[in-house]
Amino acid sequence: MKIKLQKASDIGPVVRAVRKAQRIRQDDMAGSIGVSENFLAKVEHGGGNAQWTKVFQVLEGLGIELVCDIPDDAEDFLAGYMRGGS
Amino acid sequence: MKIKLQKASDIGPVVRAVRKAQRIRQDDMAGSIGVSENFLAKVEHGGGNAQWTKVFQVLEGLGIELVCDIPDDAEDFLAGYMRGGS
């Protein structure tokens, strides 16, 4: 199921829902991901202002894929950059 | 065009490509988004470890949509949370 994030805080309910679906406590989930329980709770409430890599770490741990949709104009530029080109 | 982010740093080339497609300098783009030129440059090089809301701010400014794909198990939980329910 795909969910478009319209605000930065939209990530919160997503994280919570996926965790709940796995029937795991914040405590245990945080431990298995490698973050603090406090941090995970904050993220689930809208993220406050967490760090990009840490949020990504949580999403990875929960099996949530992150996809970005870019304008078609940028396609050519991106292809160049991803092949290690200048 | 949809791009799956596999590492946190994958966001860098995406941001750069979209900016380049608009033919705007880092300087001006940073100003119009409301971040520093230094910050935008860091993000384009892999993000270092920027803050979630700031990265989101940049993506918004560039017209990049962020979508997350979650397991179907979580769908029911999410629906409940998004209606403002407990």
Added chain:
DNA sequence: CATAAATCCTGACGAACGTAAGGATTTATT
């Protein structure tokens, strides 16, 4: 209602971020 579990909140401290300013390096233009 009573008990226990899960989640949330607060304060403090070390570590990392984001900005600004200046200069260096690379890239484009003539």
Added chain:
DNA sequence: AATAAATCCTTACGTTCGTCAGGATTTATG
């Protein structure tokens, strides 16, 4: 090659994050 433009790289400083520890509040269970 020479000039100018764009990007990148430090350094320094104030702000914010992330963790830990402890307790409070909410939610589930009998």
